[in-house]
Amino acid sequence: xxxxxxxxxxxxxxxxxxxxxxxxxxxxxxxxxxxxxxxxxxxxxxxxxxxxxxxxxxxxxxxxxxxxxxxxxxxxxxxxxxxxxxxxxxxxxxxxxxxxxxxxxxxxxxxxxxxxxxxxxxxxxxxxxxxxxxxxxxxxxxxxxxxxxxxxxxxxxxxxxxxxxxxxxxxxxxxxxxxxxxxxxxxxxxxxxxxxxxxxxxxxxxxxxxxxxxxxxxxxxxxxxxxxxxxxxxxxxxxxxxxxxxxxxxxxxxxxxxxxxxxxxxxxxxxxxxxxxxxxxxxxxxxxxxxxxxxxxxxxxxxxxxxxxxxxxxxxxxxxxxxxxxxxxxxxxxxxxxxxxxxxxxxxxxxxxxxxxxxxxxxxxxxxxxxxxxxxxxxxxxxxxxxxxxxxxxxxxxxxxxxxxxxxxxxxxxxxxxxxxxxxxxxxxxxxxxxxxxxxxxxxxxxxxxxxxxxxxxxxxxxxxxxxxxxxxxxxxxxx
Numbered sequence: 001x002x003x004x005x006x007x008x009x010x011x012x013x014x015x016x017x018x019x020x021x022x023x024x025x026x027x028x029x030x031x032x033x034x035x036x037x038x039x040x041x042x043x044x045x046x047x048x049x050x051x052x053x054x055x056x057x058x059x060x061x062x063x064x065x066x067x068x069x070x071x072x073x074x075x076x077x078x079x080x081x082x083x084x085x086x087x088x089x090x091x092x093x094x095x096x097x098x099x100x101x102x103x104x105x106x107x108x109x110x111x112x113x114x115x116x117x118x119x120x121x122x123x124x125x126x127x128x129x130x131x132x133x134x135x136x137x138x139x140x141x142x143x144x145x146x147x148x149x150x151x152x153x154x155x156x157x158x159x160x161x162x163x164x165x166x167x168x169x170x171x172x173x174x175x176x177x178x179x180x181x182x183x184x185x186x187x188x189x190x191x192x193x194x195x196x197x198x199x200x201x202x203x204x205x206x207x208x209x210x211x212x213x214x215x216x217x218x219x220x221x222x223x224x225x226x227x228x229x230x231x232x233x234x235x236x237x238x239x240x241x242x243x244x245x246x247x248x249x250x251x252x253x254x255x256x257x258x259x260x261x262x263x264x265x266x267x268x269x270x271x272x273x274x275x276x277x278x279x280x281x282x283x284x285x286x287x288x289x290x291x292x293x294x295x296x297x298x299x300x301x302x303x304x305x306x307x308x309x310x311x312x313x314x315x316x317x318x319x320x321x322x323x324x325x326x327x328x329x330x331x332x333x334x335x336x337x338x339x340x341x342x343x344x345x346x347x348x349x350x351x352x353x354x355x356x357x358x359x360x361x362x363x364x365x366x367x368x369x370x371x372x373x374x375x376x377x378x379x380x381x382x383x384x385x386x387x388x389x390x391x392x393x394x395x396x397x398x399x400x401x402x403x404x405x406x407x408x409x410x411x412x413x414x415x416x417x418x419x420x421x422x423x424x425x426x427x428x429x430x431x432x433x434x435x436x437x438x439x440x441x442x443x444x445x446x447x448x449x450x451x452x453x454x455x456x457x458x459x460x461x462x463x464x465x466x467x468x469x470x471x472x473x474x475x476x477x478x479x480x
Contacts, residue, residue: 005074008049011094013080018096020075021045021107025115026089026199027069028219031057039067040220042089043096048113052089053078055098063104072109077102088134089200089220117197117231121333122167125203125212135200138214139235142194143168143246148182157181161196162246164238164317170213171198177216177223184225188275193239193246195232197224228408228417230361234318237363269427272420276406278434281351284409284416292408292419296431297349299401303357305346308389310373312339318362324388341373341388346415347398349405358407359417360398369397404428 005021022043031037039055055063078096089095120136130136140161148157157178161169173181177198188194200220206212216223226232276292284293302309311320314330321328321339329335343365349358366372371394380392404427406420422428 005045007047008043008045008051008092009047011051011080011092011096013082013094016078016080016099018076018078018080020078021072021109021112022075023072023109023112023114024067024069025050026220026222027067030219039064040089041067042115044113044115046112048116049092050090051092052083052095053098054095059098059100059102063098063102066104066106070114072107072112074105074107074109075103086133087202087217091131091134117199119231119332120201120203121165122161122163122169123165125169125214126167126206128206128212130203132203132205135202135217135220137197137199138169138171138201139163139195139197139231140169141235141239141244141246142196145185146170148178150178150182155179162244164235164242164244166244170211172213172215173198173223174216177221180223181225193226193236195226195235195239197227197229197231198222228410228419230320233361234313238316238318268422268424269430272404272406272422272427273431278431280435281349281354281356283436284356284407285354287409288411290409290411292406293416294404294406294431295349295351296402296404296428296435297351297356297358299347299398299403300350300355301348302391302395302398303346303348304391307344307346309345309391309395310341310343310377310388312388313342315340318342341377343369343373345395345398357415358405359415361418364418364421365398368401369394402428404431 003019005019008020008022011018020043022045024041025044026042027039028041029037029039036057037060038057039060041053041055042050043053044050055067077099079099080094080096083090083092083095117137117139119139120130122138122140124130138161140163143160143162145157145159149155155178156172156174158170158172159181161171163169181196184194198214198216199222200217201214202217204213204215224232273294276294279287279293279295281295281297284295287293312322312324313320314332314334315336316334317330317332318340319330319332321330321336323336323339325338327335327337328339342362343360344362345360345365346357347360348355360368362373369376376392376394377388379394380390385392401423404422404424405418407416407418409416
């Protein structure tokens with residue numbers, strides 16, 4: 001009988017002949033490559049428990065090519081030591097070190113959870129309610145850049161962030177993180193709120209008149225700025241719903257940009273086309289890198305895959321929960337009487353007999369369908385469909401819509417996430433004229449299909465396998 005893997009929470013220093021079934025959710029390298037370099041990781045097991053793991057330089061040569069972020073493994077034998085350093089990546093009392101007899105075998109353990117952010121609440125940081133030395137994750141909207149310094153010796157930027165409660169927290173980014181932040185500011189159009197996630201953050205205690213602040217770790221942190229991921233998408237939606245005010249962001253040239261809250265000097269057309277390439281669906285099918293594109297298409301099918309049409313979430317922060325019914329307390333601290341349902345729907349978008357899968361989130365689905373996911377599910381239950389995964393008839397209201405789409409291609413996940421959409425006929429015509437085969441496209445009127453060959457008759461729902469066969473290849477939207 002095969003040996004059952006040990007659970008991370010059971011590691012207590014009493015044995016080192018461990019067998020672990022884990023996913024590497026974070027991986028970073030410290031030191032000089034091929035000399036003093038070591039790998040540091042975070043493992044997560046089937047229970048969602050995490051532990052910090054280190055592979056020092058004397059063992060890294062054996063394992064570097066095999067260690068990959070988000071991959072799953074069965075591993076044996078580690079040195080177990082107390083997790084009592086000045087800064088701790090995980091709450092676990094212990095951390096692990098690779099040794100000469102550590103065994104690493106990549107395995108297909110798709111049921112293991114992916115990285116789950118552990119956001120700290122800004123009011124708790126300001127009030128000093130945090131565990132000293134424990135690295136945390138933060139999410140917030142950039143409120144104002146107050147200082148930046150770039151030189152050969154020292155590079156840093158200081159800015160203020162706000163969370164959904166309106167609490168302000170100062171953040172410092174150093175070196176490469178600072179360069180990434182300032183480069184984004186230099187290159188961005190006015191794409192609305194500038195929401196960032198920073199992982200493995202250090203918290204510096206308040207001192208005298210100086211409040212608590214946060215900064216990146218030397219190498220462990222990851223910085224996400226307006227990336228098309230669920231947590232940023234949900235934050236932006238809540239930011240708009242709550243009406244949180246944000247002051248102007250200062251560009252590196254010390255000139256104020258338009259307000260982060262969305263006030264823009266760009267026209268809606270320019271904003272829609274900003275920082276994007278106009279592509280046909282045929283061209284999008286051939287893109288294998290992360291890029292933002294604008295196109296026009298008809299929603300022709302609802303794609304059924306391994307995800308349900310909706311997901312249960314916290315009513316306050318909209319974070320996904322595994323609780324489908326009944327009261328629960330979210331990690332944000334909100335006591336929920338019931339989870340709220342939010343849309344997540346993949347659709348086929350068709351243009352001139354070419355199709356691609358686009359992912360629609362809650363806001364655009366609710367706008368296009370005209371009902372919330374909870375309302376739709378309530379009707380479905382009244383009709384006798386009690387299983388949450390049973391797709392409601394209301395999804396068919398998405399079919400036949402002719403829209404301009406602004407999408408981000410996610411090569412890693414083989415899909416396109418809708419960042420914005422518009423049903424404005426003038427904008428659709430503008431996009432059509434910019435497509436390579438624009439001379440074959442007809443202008444749009446209220447009763448005319450804008451692209452020759454668009455199927456406006458709703459088609460059947462299909463599985464993702466069928467879609468992949470048709471194509472031959474395999475996280476916030478805002479309406480203009």
